[in-house]
Amino acid sequence: MTPRLTLRAPLAAAATVATTAALAFLPSSSPWTPASSSAPSTGAVAPAAGARVDQVGTWGTAVDTTTLRLADQTVRNVIHTSVGGSGLRISLSNAFGSVPVTFDSVWVGRAGQGASVVTGTNRRLSFGGSPSVTVPVGAEVLSDPLAGDLAPQATLAVSIHVVGDAGTVSGHKLAHQTSWISAPGDHAADETPGSFATPTTSHAWVESAIVEAPQQVDTVVALGDSITDGDKSTTSANRRWTNVLARRILSGPRPQQLGVMNAGISGNRVLADGPGVSAQARFDRDVLAQPDVSTVVVMEGVNDLRWEFATEPADLIQAYRQLIARAHARGVCVVGGTITPWEGGSLWSASKDAIRADVNEWIRTSGEFDAVVDFDAVVRDPARPARMLAAYDSGDHLHPGDAGYEAMGNAVDLRALECRR
Structure with missing residues:
Protein backbone atom coordinates (compact mmCIF):
# COMPACT_ATOMS: atom_id res chain seq x y z
CA MET A 1 0.00 0.00 0.00
CA THR A 2 1.15 3.53 -0.72
CA PRO A 3 2.49 5.16 2.46
CA ARG A 4 0.04 7.32 4.33
CA LEU A 5 0.42 11.00 3.45
CA THR A 6 -0.58 14.07 5.45
CA LEU A 7 -0.69 17.58 4.05
CA ARG A 8 -0.96 20.63 6.28
CA ALA A 9 -0.57 23.51 3.82
CA PRO A 10 -1.38 24.27 0.16
CA LEU A 11 0.85 22.86 -2.54
CA ALA A 12 3.55 25.04 -4.04
CA ALA A 13 2.90 27.32 -6.97
CA ALA A 14 4.18 24.67 -9.35
CA ALA A 15 0.85 22.91 -8.97
CA THR A 16 -1.27 25.91 -9.96
CA VAL A 17 -4.45 25.32 -11.90
CA ALA A 18 -4.52 25.40 -15.67
CA THR A 19 -6.92 28.15 -16.73
CA THR A 20 -7.19 27.66 -20.47
CA ALA A 21 -10.71 27.46 -21.80
CA ALA A 22 -11.86 23.91 -22.35
CA LEU A 23 -13.58 22.59 -25.44
CA ALA A 24 -16.59 20.38 -25.06
CA PHE A 25 -16.27 18.07 -28.02
CA LEU A 26 -13.43 17.20 -30.34
CA PRO A 27 -13.04 19.11 -32.61
CA SER A 28 -15.16 22.17 -31.81
CA SER A 29 -16.77 22.00 -35.26
CA SER A 30 -18.53 18.73 -34.46
CA PRO A 31 -19.86 17.11 -31.30
CA TRP A 32 -17.60 14.08 -31.13
CA THR A 33 -14.63 12.87 -33.13
CA PRO A 34 -14.22 9.17 -33.93
CA ALA A 35 -10.98 7.61 -32.69
CA SER A 36 -9.63 7.41 -36.25
CA SER A 37 -9.85 11.17 -36.78
CA SER A 38 -6.68 13.13 -37.48
CA ALA A 39 -7.91 16.12 -35.42
CA PRO A 40 -5.25 17.58 -33.12
CA SER A 41 -5.21 16.49 -29.50
CA THR A 42 -6.79 18.85 -26.96
CA GLY A 43 -6.19 16.82 -23.85
CA ALA A 44 -8.81 14.08 -23.89
CA VAL A 45 -7.67 10.84 -22.31
CA ALA A 46 -8.92 8.69 -25.17
CA PRO A 47 -7.80 5.06 -25.26
CA ALA A 48 -5.55 3.94 -28.11
CA ALA A 49 -6.92 1.40 -30.56
CA GLY A 50 -6.91 -2.05 -28.94
CA ALA A 51 -5.96 -0.72 -25.50
CA ARG A 52 -7.73 -2.03 -22.41
CA VAL A 53 -10.13 0.53 -21.00
CA ASP A 54 -12.24 1.19 -17.93
CA GLN A 55 -15.38 3.22 -17.47
CA VAL A 56 -14.57 6.30 -15.38
CA GLY A 57 -16.77 8.93 -13.77
CA THR A 58 -16.03 12.34 -15.29
CA TRP A 59 -18.90 14.10 -13.48
CA GLY A 60 -21.31 13.08 -10.76
CA THR A 61 -23.65 14.40 -8.14
CA ALA A 62 -25.36 12.97 -5.06
CA VAL A 63 -29.04 12.37 -5.79
CA ASP A 64 -31.74 13.33 -3.29
CA THR A 65 -35.28 14.67 -3.44
CA THR A 66 -35.82 18.07 -5.04
CA THR A 67 -38.63 20.61 -4.88
CA LEU A 68 -39.11 20.62 -8.66
CA ARG A 69 -42.61 19.99 -10.01
CA LEU A 70 -42.54 18.81 -13.62
CA ALA A 71 -45.16 17.46 -16.01
CA ASP A 72 -44.65 17.00 -19.77
CA GLN A 73 -41.64 19.34 -19.63
CA THR A 74 -37.99 19.29 -20.60
CA VAL A 75 -35.18 20.02 -18.16
CA ARG A 76 -31.88 21.19 -19.65
CA ASN A 77 -29.31 20.17 -17.02
CA VAL A 78 -25.96 21.95 -17.35
CA ASN A 94 -35.31 7.91 -9.94
CA ALA A 95 -33.87 6.85 -6.58
CA PHE A 96 -36.18 9.09 -4.55
CA GLY A 97 -39.08 9.33 -6.98
CA SER A 98 -42.70 8.72 -5.99
CA VAL A 99 -43.77 7.16 -9.31
CA PRO A 100 -42.07 5.45 -12.24
CA VAL A 101 -40.92 8.04 -14.78
CA THR A 102 -40.69 7.72 -18.55
CA PHE A 103 -38.15 9.73 -20.51
CA ASP A 104 -38.90 9.63 -24.23
CA SER A 105 -36.33 12.17 -25.42
CA VAL A 106 -32.87 12.60 -23.89
CA TRP A 107 -30.19 14.63 -25.66
CA VAL A 108 -26.70 15.81 -24.79
CA GLY A 109 -24.73 18.58 -26.43
CA ARG A 110 -22.22 21.30 -25.79
CA ALA A 111 -23.76 23.99 -23.57
CA GLY A 112 -23.85 27.46 -25.05
CA GLN A 113 -24.92 30.79 -23.59
CA GLY A 114 -27.90 30.60 -21.27
CA ALA A 115 -30.17 27.74 -22.25
CA SER A 116 -28.74 27.34 -25.75
CA VAL A 117 -26.81 24.37 -27.12
CA VAL A 118 -23.91 24.98 -29.50
CA THR A 119 -25.21 24.49 -33.03
CA GLY A 120 -24.61 21.02 -34.43
CA THR A 121 -23.54 19.39 -31.16
CA ASN A 122 -26.83 18.07 -29.74
CA ARG A 123 -27.12 14.27 -29.98
CA PRO A 136 -38.93 2.40 -11.73
CA VAL A 137 -39.05 4.03 -8.30
CA GLY A 138 -35.67 3.59 -6.59
CA ALA A 139 -33.84 2.69 -9.80
CA GLU A 140 -31.45 4.34 -12.23
CA VAL A 141 -30.59 3.74 -15.89
CA LEU A 142 -27.42 4.13 -17.92
CA SER A 143 -27.52 5.30 -21.52
CA ASP A 144 -25.82 3.59 -24.42
CA PRO A 145 -22.39 5.09 -25.26
CA LEU A 146 -22.00 7.84 -27.84
CA ALA A 147 -19.29 7.20 -30.40
CA GLY A 148 -16.26 9.49 -30.44
CA ASP A 149 -14.13 11.42 -27.95
CA LEU A 150 -15.15 13.92 -25.29
CA ALA A 151 -12.64 16.58 -24.29
CA PRO A 152 -11.86 17.24 -20.63
CA GLN A 153 -13.52 20.14 -18.79
CA ALA A 154 -16.59 19.95 -21.02
CA THR A 155 -19.69 21.97 -20.15
CA LEU A 156 -22.60 19.88 -21.38
CA ALA A 157 -26.36 20.34 -21.63
CA VAL A 158 -28.26 17.14 -20.80
CA SER A 159 -31.86 17.71 -21.88
CA ILE A 160 -34.54 15.33 -20.57
CA HIS A 161 -38.22 15.28 -21.52
CA VAL A 162 -40.50 13.53 -19.02
CA VAL A 163 -43.82 12.02 -20.08
CA GLY A 164 -46.74 13.10 -17.91
CA ASP A 165 -46.56 14.11 -14.26
CA ALA A 166 -43.15 13.21 -12.79
CA GLY A 167 -44.23 13.20 -9.14
CA THR A 168 -41.32 13.68 -6.74
CA VAL A 169 -38.27 14.55 -8.83
CA SER A 170 -34.98 12.91 -7.91
CA GLY A 171 -31.93 15.07 -8.51
CA HIS A 172 -29.69 17.54 -6.74
CA LYS A 173 -31.42 20.45 -5.03
CA LEU A 174 -28.52 22.89 -4.63
CA ALA A 175 -26.41 22.37 -7.73
CA HIS A 176 -24.82 25.86 -7.73
CA GLN A 177 -25.28 25.77 -11.49
CA THR A 178 -28.02 27.37 -13.56
CA SER A 179 -30.04 24.86 -15.55
CA TRP A 180 -33.30 25.44 -17.42
CA ILE A 181 -36.93 24.23 -17.50
CA SER A 182 -39.02 24.41 -20.64
CA ALA A 183 -42.59 25.20 -21.44
CA PRO A 184 -44.74 22.04 -21.80
CA GLY A 185 -43.63 19.65 -24.50
CA ASP A 186 -40.53 17.90 -25.79
CA HIS A 187 -37.82 20.49 -26.45
CA ALA A 188 -34.81 18.27 -25.75
CA ALA A 189 -33.59 18.41 -29.37
CA ASP A 190 -33.85 22.22 -29.56
CA GLU A 191 -30.50 23.97 -29.76
CA THR A 192 -32.08 27.39 -29.43
CA PRO A 193 -33.08 28.61 -25.95
CA GLY A 194 -36.53 29.99 -26.73
CA SER A 195 -38.60 27.29 -25.04
CA PHE A 196 -36.48 27.33 -21.86
CA ALA A 197 -37.71 30.38 -19.97
CA THR A 198 -37.41 29.15 -16.38
CA PRO A 199 -33.98 28.97 -14.72
CA THR A 200 -33.32 26.59 -11.85
CA THR A 201 -30.31 25.87 -9.68
CA SER A 202 -31.37 22.25 -9.21
CA HIS A 203 -30.47 19.27 -11.35
CA ALA A 204 -33.25 16.87 -12.34
CA TRP A 205 -32.63 13.12 -12.70
CA VAL A 206 -29.10 13.38 -14.10
CA GLU A 207 -26.68 11.57 -11.76
CA SER A 208 -23.39 10.96 -13.57
CA ALA A 209 -21.42 11.21 -16.79
CA ILE A 210 -19.17 8.27 -17.61
CA VAL A 211 -16.47 7.85 -20.25
CA GLU A 212 -14.11 5.12 -21.34
CA ALA A 213 -10.45 5.84 -20.57
CA PRO A 214 -7.20 3.88 -20.35
CA GLN A 215 -6.86 1.57 -17.36
CA GLN A 216 -4.45 4.00 -15.67
CA VAL A 217 -7.37 6.42 -15.18
CA ALA A 222 -15.61 13.53 -2.77
CA LEU A 223 -18.13 12.68 -0.03
CA GLY A 224 -19.29 15.60 2.04
CA ASP A 225 -21.78 18.28 2.99
CA SER A 226 -22.36 21.84 1.77
CA ILE A 227 -18.65 22.67 1.78
CA THR A 228 -17.99 19.88 -0.72
CA ASP A 229 -21.21 20.81 -2.51
CA GLY A 230 -19.71 24.27 -3.05
CA ASP A 231 -22.25 26.34 -1.14
CA LYS A 232 -21.49 30.09 -1.42
CA SER A 233 -19.22 29.58 -4.42
CA THR A 234 -20.09 31.62 -7.50
CA THR A 235 -23.03 30.04 -9.32
CA SER A 236 -22.20 28.45 -12.70
CA ALA A 237 -18.50 29.32 -12.34
CA ASN A 238 -17.26 25.85 -11.26
CA ARG A 239 -15.36 27.21 -8.25
CA ARG A 240 -16.00 24.33 -5.83
CA TRP A 241 -12.87 22.83 -4.28
CA THR A 242 -13.54 19.66 -6.29
CA ASN A 243 -13.46 21.69 -9.53
CA VAL A 244 -10.11 23.17 -8.50
CA LEU A 245 -8.84 19.66 -7.76
CA ALA A 246 -10.03 18.35 -11.14
CA ARG A 247 -8.24 21.14 -13.00
CA ARG A 248 -5.02 20.45 -11.09
CA ILE A 249 -5.21 16.78 -11.97
CA LEU A 250 -5.67 17.61 -15.65
CA SER A 251 -2.57 19.79 -15.61
CA GLY A 252 -0.51 16.63 -15.00
CA PRO A 253 0.68 14.06 -17.54
CA ARG A 254 -1.75 11.94 -19.55
CA PRO A 255 -3.02 9.30 -19.14
CA GLN A 256 -2.20 9.27 -15.39
CA GLN A 257 -5.30 11.31 -14.61
CA LEU A 258 -8.43 10.90 -12.49
CA GLY A 259 -12.11 11.58 -12.97
CA VAL A 260 -13.65 13.60 -10.13
CA MET A 261 -17.21 13.09 -8.89
CA ASN A 262 -18.79 15.40 -6.28
CA ALA A 263 -21.03 13.61 -3.76
CA GLY A 264 -21.62 16.60 -1.50
CA ILE A 265 -25.11 17.39 -0.18
CA SER A 266 -25.75 20.70 1.55
CA GLY A 267 -26.80 20.10 5.16
CA ASN A 268 -25.84 16.43 5.06
CA ARG A 269 -24.70 14.61 8.20
CA VAL A 270 -22.67 11.51 8.95
CA LEU A 271 -24.82 10.22 11.80
CA ALA A 272 -28.40 11.12 10.88
CA ASP A 273 -30.68 11.72 7.94
CA GLY A 274 -31.70 15.28 7.13
CA PRO A 275 -30.98 16.93 3.83
CA GLY A 276 -30.18 13.64 2.11
CA VAL A 277 -29.88 10.37 3.95
CA SER A 278 -26.84 10.12 6.20
CA ALA A 279 -23.37 9.68 4.76
CA GLN A 280 -23.35 6.16 6.20
CA ALA A 281 -26.63 5.29 4.47
CA ARG A 282 -25.64 6.69 1.06
CA PHE A 283 -22.03 5.51 1.05
CA ASP A 284 -22.65 2.47 -1.16
CA ARG A 285 -24.75 4.31 -3.76
CA VAL A 296 -12.84 8.63 -1.68
CA VAL A 297 -12.15 11.92 0.09
CA VAL A 298 -14.36 12.13 3.20
CA MET A 299 -14.88 15.64 4.56
CA GLU A 300 -18.04 15.67 6.65
CA GLY A 301 -19.07 16.14 10.27
CA VAL A 302 -19.65 19.84 10.90
CA ASN A 303 -23.44 19.45 10.68
CA ASP A 304 -23.33 16.59 13.20
CA LEU A 305 -21.56 18.99 15.56
CA ARG A 306 -23.79 21.96 14.80
CA TRP A 307 -27.02 20.01 15.37
CA GLU A 308 -25.60 18.01 18.33
CA PHE A 309 -25.85 14.56 16.80
CA ALA A 310 -22.18 14.20 17.73
CA ALA A 325 -13.75 -0.48 6.77
CA ARG A 326 -16.45 -0.56 4.12
CA ALA A 327 -14.22 1.19 1.59
CA HIS A 328 -11.21 -1.02 2.33
CA ALA A 329 -13.36 -4.14 1.93
CA ARG A 330 -13.88 -3.00 -1.67
CA GLY A 331 -10.25 -2.06 -2.23
CA VAL A 332 -11.00 1.67 -2.12
CA CYS A 333 -8.62 4.09 -0.39
CA VAL A 334 -9.96 6.71 2.01
CA VAL A 335 -8.50 10.21 2.38
CA GLY A 336 -9.71 11.92 5.56
CA GLY A 337 -10.44 15.64 5.45
CA THR A 338 -10.35 17.59 8.70
CA ILE A 339 -13.43 19.61 9.70
CA THR A 340 -13.11 23.32 9.02
CA PRO A 341 -13.74 25.99 11.71
CA TRP A 342 -16.94 28.03 12.00
CA GLU A 343 -16.70 30.34 15.00
CA GLY A 344 -19.10 33.23 14.42
CA THR A 365 -2.71 11.20 13.89
CA SER A 366 -4.62 7.91 14.11
CA GLY A 367 -3.16 6.42 10.93
CA GLU A 368 -6.53 4.84 10.12
CA PHE A 369 -7.07 6.88 6.96
CA ASP A 370 -4.85 6.09 3.99
CA ALA A 371 -3.99 9.78 3.77
CA ARG A 387 -12.48 30.96 13.06
CA MET A 388 -12.05 30.89 9.30
CA LEU A 389 -9.51 33.28 7.80
CA ALA A 390 -11.37 36.39 6.67
CA ALA A 391 -9.92 36.19 3.16
CA TYR A 392 -11.42 32.71 2.75
CA ASP A 393 -14.77 33.37 4.47
CA SER A 394 -17.90 33.73 2.31
CA GLY A 395 -19.32 35.94 5.02
CA ASP A 396 -21.39 33.44 6.98
CA HIS A 397 -18.31 32.13 8.87
CA LEU A 398 -19.22 28.55 7.95
CA HIS A 399 -18.72 28.27 4.20
CA PRO A 400 -15.63 29.37 2.31
CA GLY A 401 -15.97 31.72 -0.62
CA CYS A 419 -3.15 5.16 -3.25
CA ARG A 420 -3.54 1.46 -4.09
CA ARG A 421 -4.81 -1.23 -1.77
Missing part, protein backbone atom coordinates in the same frame (compact mmCIF):
# COMPACT_ATOMS: atom_id res chain seq x y z
CA ILE A 79 -23.00 19.93 -16.06
CA HIS A 80 -19.22 20.42 -16.14
CA THR A 81 -17.02 17.35 -16.54
CA SER A 82 -13.47 16.61 -15.40
CA VAL A 83 -11.40 14.04 -17.32
CA GLY A 84 -11.89 13.38 -21.03
CA GLY A 85 -12.46 10.05 -22.74
CA SER A 86 -14.65 8.30 -25.28
CA GLY A 87 -18.05 6.65 -25.41
CA LEU A 88 -19.91 9.12 -23.18
CA ARG A 89 -22.77 7.64 -21.15
CA ILE A 90 -25.24 9.49 -18.93
CA SER A 91 -26.97 7.90 -15.93
CA LEU A 92 -30.43 9.03 -14.87
CA SER A 93 -31.83 8.35 -11.40
CA ARG A 124 -29.84 11.90 -28.90
CA LEU A 125 -29.12 9.28 -26.27
CA SER A 126 -30.55 5.78 -26.39
CA PHE A 127 -31.16 3.15 -23.73
CA GLY A 128 -30.73 -0.42 -24.89
CA GLY A 129 -31.18 0.85 -28.43
CA SER A 130 -34.45 2.64 -27.64
CA PRO A 131 -34.95 6.43 -27.47
CA SER A 132 -37.39 5.95 -24.59
CA VAL A 133 -36.89 4.46 -21.14
CA THR A 134 -39.05 3.97 -18.04
CA VAL A 135 -37.26 4.13 -14.69
CA ASP A 218 -9.53 5.93 -12.07
CA THR A 219 -12.37 7.75 -10.32
CA VAL A 220 -12.12 9.89 -7.18
CA VAL A 221 -15.31 10.65 -5.24
CA ASP A 286 -22.82 7.58 -3.92
CA VAL A 287 -19.29 6.20 -3.53
CA LEU A 288 -18.75 2.46 -3.83
CA ALA A 289 -21.14 1.98 -6.75
CA GLN A 290 -19.42 4.60 -8.90
CA PRO A 291 -17.42 3.37 -11.90
CA ASP A 292 -13.80 2.37 -11.25
CA VAL A 293 -13.64 4.31 -7.97
CA SER A 294 -10.20 4.00 -6.39
CA THR A 295 -10.27 6.75 -3.75
CA THR A 311 -21.81 15.12 21.38
CA GLU A 312 -18.41 13.53 21.91
CA PRO A 313 -15.51 12.72 19.56
CA ALA A 314 -16.21 8.99 19.60
CA ASP A 315 -19.54 9.52 17.84
CA LEU A 316 -17.88 10.69 14.64
CA ILE A 317 -14.75 8.56 15.02
CA GLN A 318 -16.73 5.32 15.15
CA ALA A 319 -18.71 6.35 12.06
CA TYR A 320 -15.51 7.22 10.18
CA ARG A 321 -14.11 3.81 11.10
CA GLN A 322 -17.14 2.16 9.55
CA LEU A 323 -16.72 4.10 6.31
CA ILE A 324 -13.02 3.22 6.21
CA GLY A 345 -21.35 31.03 12.28
CA SER A 346 -24.73 29.57 13.14
CA LEU A 347 -24.96 27.07 16.02
CA TRP A 348 -21.30 27.50 17.01
CA SER A 349 -20.17 27.04 20.61
CA ALA A 350 -16.84 26.58 22.33
CA SER A 351 -17.86 23.11 23.51
CA LYS A 352 -18.70 22.00 19.96
CA ASP A 353 -15.42 23.42 18.74
CA ALA A 354 -13.55 21.42 21.37
CA ILE A 355 -15.10 18.23 19.97
CA ARG A 356 -14.12 19.33 16.46
CA ALA A 357 -10.52 19.82 17.60
CA ASP A 358 -10.39 16.34 19.13
CA VAL A 359 -11.89 14.72 16.03
CA ASN A 360 -9.43 16.57 13.80
CA GLU A 361 -6.52 15.42 15.92
CA TRP A 362 -7.68 11.83 15.52
CA ILE A 363 -8.01 12.27 11.74
CA ARG A 364 -4.46 13.65 11.58
CA VAL A 372 -5.09 13.08 5.26
CA VAL A 373 -5.81 16.51 3.81
CA ASP A 374 -5.84 19.11 6.55
CA PHE A 375 -8.58 21.47 5.32
CA ASP A 376 -8.81 22.94 8.82
CA ALA A 377 -5.17 24.06 8.81
CA VAL A 378 -5.56 25.49 5.31
CA VAL A 379 -8.55 27.79 5.92
CA ARG A 380 -8.36 28.73 9.62
CA ASP A 381 -7.15 32.04 10.98
CA PRO A 382 -3.76 31.34 12.61
CA ALA A 383 -4.45 34.03 15.21
CA ARG A 384 -7.87 32.57 16.04
CA PRO A 385 -7.95 28.89 15.03
CA ALA A 386 -11.65 28.38 15.75
CA ASP A 402 -14.26 31.21 -3.97
CA ALA A 403 -10.80 32.00 -2.54
CA GLY A 404 -11.29 29.53 0.29
CA TYR A 405 -12.40 26.78 -2.06
CA GLU A 406 -9.37 27.51 -4.24
CA ALA A 407 -7.11 27.01 -1.21
CA MET A 408 -8.87 23.77 -0.31
CA GLY A 409 -8.59 22.36 -3.82
CA ASN A 410 -4.90 23.24 -3.90
CA ALA A 411 -4.34 21.55 -0.53
CA VAL A 412 -5.00 18.00 -1.72
CA ASP A 413 -1.77 16.08 -2.27
CA LEU A 414 -2.30 14.46 -5.66
CA ARG A 415 -0.07 11.55 -4.65
CA ALA A 416 -2.59 10.65 -1.94
CA LEU A 417 -5.27 10.11 -4.60
CA GLU A 418 -3.16 7.44 -6.29
